[in-house]
Amino acid sequence: MTAVESPADLKIQPRDVAFGRGEAYPRWWCGGDPVVTTFFNALSLTFPQGESFFVNSVRRYLPELPEPLRSQVEEFAQQEAFHSREHMAFNRQVAAGGYETKEIDALIRKDIQASKDAGPEVELAVTAALEHFTGIFAHAWLSDPRHFKDFPEELRRLWAWHSVEEIEHKGVAFDTFLFVTRDLSPFKRWLFRAMVMRKVTTDFWKERFRDIGLLFKQDEIDNAGSWWRLVRYLVFAPGLFRQVLGPYLAWYLPGFHPWRHDDRALAAEVETKLSLAPAT
Ligand SMILES: [Fe+2]
């Protein structure tokens, strides 16, 4: 019993678009604010390695997956490959702004290796959990224009494009997890993903705050004032953490599925505004 609940007419469309090539952004590209700039830089630094981990952890099961899930995994993999390419380009621009990112890259490599060491089913559950993160962040970012309002235009487009595609493929890793664990009892399966999410949540944020601290040090702003501004930004205004709290907790409900919340209309509306042209 696979209990796949993704919409029957779901479309996962990889959009091969390039953003901001040749642009030189200021070091504090987000409206001159080092704190908010650092938050997004720290997330972007995780994407190329993280997305490759996601894709490997899901594609491993490709030969045994039924349709349409098998095709969806291929589309998801293609979307993530384009995301990684664009975030690598963006991360080079962050480095060109004067940040040293090699130490953080090495730390992320070690973090990911720890998940790989836990075995394929844990890897898959970690991916499903982190894809839930990206799906709910994407929804919050696209729903509230305050999040990207101080971004340069090409970076707003980059993060909005990425968010649209994260919404489209938000059920793929979860459905693969349901398929792979289909022989577990519903309780064991729930316990498995609930425990993985609890650990992923603490590890992911501990590691991101570590990376943010390392970037703050480079700006000589690793002090209480900066951390308080970050907390205010994440909790109150615009309050990403506050906005995603309910959707995050929904993961722990026994009958949870990412598509219980169908937000394709939001993704479609943003896509129309973006008018994405293919990469050349
Ligand atoms: Fe992605």
Ligand SMILES: [Fe+2]
């Ligand atoms: Fe993703």
